[in-house]
Amino acid sequence: MIAIIDYDAGNIRSVEKAVARLGSECVCTRDPEVILSAEGIILPGVGAFGDAMEKLKEYELVDVIKEAVARKIPFLGICLGMQLLFESSDEAPGVEGLCLLKGKICRIPDAPGLKIPHMGWNDLSYDNPGRLFEKLPEHSFVYFVHSYYLQAEDPSIVKASAEYGVHIHASVEQGNLFGCQFHPEKSSDAGMKILGSFLDIAKSR
Numbered sequence: 001m002i003a004i005i006d007y008d009a010g011n012i013r014s015v016e017k018a019v020a021r022l023g024s025e026c027v028c029t030r031d032p033e034v035i036l037s038a039e040g041i042i043l044p045g046v047g048a049f050g051d052a053m054e055k056l057k058e059y060e061l062v063d064v065i066k067e068a069v070a071r072k073i074p075f076l077g078i079c080l081g082m083q084l085l086f087e088s089s090d091e092a093p094g095v096e097g098l099c100l101l102k103g104k105i106c107r108i109p110d111a112p113g114l115k116i117p118h119m120g121w122n123d124l125s126y127d128n129p130g131r132l133f134e135k136l137p138e139h140s141f142v143y144f145v146h147s148y149y150l151q152a153e154d155p156s157i158v159k160a161s162a163e164y165g166v167h168i169h170a171s172v173e174q175g176n177l178f179g180c181q182f183h184p185e186k187s188s189d190a191g192m193k194i195l196g197s198f199l200d201i202a203k204s205r
Contacts, residue, residue: 001024001025001026001027001037001038001039002019002024002025002026002027002038002039002040002041002042002199002202003026003027003029003034003035003038003040003041003042004016004019004026004027004028004029004041004042004044005028005029005030005035005041005042005043005044005061005065006028006029006030007030007052007055007056007059007061008055009044009045009046009047009052009080009081010044010045010046010047011044011045011046011078011079011183011185011186012028012044013028014183014185014186015042015044015078015185016028017185018184018185018191018192018195019042019195019199021192022192022195022196022199024199024203030059030061032060032061032064035061035064035065035068036064036067036068036071036073038068038073038202039073039074039202039203039205040073040074040075040076040198040199040201040202040203040205041065041068041073041074041075041076042075042076042077042078042081042198043065043075043076043077043078043081043084043085044078044079044080044081045077045078045079045080045081045082045083045084046079046080046145047080048080048091048092049080049083049084049089049091049092049095049097049105049148050089050091050092050095052080052084053084053092053095053096053097056084056098062098065098065100066098066100069100069176069177072175072176072205073176073202073205074176074178074198074201074202074205075176075177075178076178076179076180076198077178077179077180078179078180078183078184078185079145079146079180079181079182079183080146081179082150082171082172082179082180082181083097083105083148083150083181084097084098085097085098085100085101085172085177085179086098086099086100086101086102086103086104086105086150086152087099087101087102087103087104088104088105089104089105089106089148090104090105090106090107090148091105091107091147091148100177101152101154101157101172101174101177101179102152102153102154103150103151103152103153103154103169104150104151105148105149105150105151106148106149106150106151106166107147107148108146108147108148108149108164108165108166108168109165109166111165114164114165116147117145117146117147118144118145118146118147118164119144119145120143120144121141121142121143121144122141122142122144122162122163122164122170122182123139123140123141123142123162124138124139124140124141124142124160124161124162124170124171125138125139125160125161125162125163126138126159126160127155127158127159127160127161128155128156128157128158128159129159130159130160130171130173131173131178131197131201132159132171132173132178132180132194132197132198133159133160133171133194133197134197135193135194135196135197136190136193136194140190141187141190142170142180142182142183142184142187142190142191142194143182143183143186143187143188143191144162144164144170144181144182144183145183146181149164149166149168149169149181150168150169150170150172150179150181151169152169152172154174157172157173157174158171158172159171159172159173162181162182168181169181170182176201176205178198180194
């Protein structure tokens with residue numbers, strides 16, 4: 001069973017439908033026992049960094065998430081859910097993230113002809129071998145919606161990148177902790193392969 005953490009994120013239902021379409025049982029929950037007994041956990045996210053951290057605290061999910069990662073339960077953060085894994089964001093100065101990975105979230109800088117938020121399809125370049133991308137050729141296209149991007153401190157955890165005015169760290173992996181800045185649940189066949197790889201990792205744990 002896959003636990004999708006319910007903290008009022010905007011894309012939770014589309015993630016739930018994508019996981020179900022791939023044949024995995026899933027539940028949207030904020031119950032600590034359910035989350036910590038899951039085969040894999042997904043933290044979705046559409047919204048603002050500061051508001052999201054407030055919701056995670058309100059629902060007493062911060063320690064649950066940290067415990068799940070410490071137990072090495074396969075864990076995937078999507079879009080804002082990935083950003084929350086890191087230390088801080090330009091979007092919410094002074095607000096501490098989950099601090100599970102080192103790095104900061106920066107605003108995509110304004111540039112002539114560049115629309116912000118970044119909305120649309122971009123191809124991925126592979127920085128390092130990543131288990132989420134074993135079924136997917138390099139330069140496959142995935143769907144992004146964001147105004148802020150990751151600068152990871154440790155380049156070895158960056159598995160895929162994209163270019164949109166700046167070099168965007170688009171996916172990370174450290175142990176059983178994964179993150180995607182893009183939306184695999186909205187990325188057609190490529191996204192289904194990425195989610196399928198995560199589900200395979202969860203099932204084989």
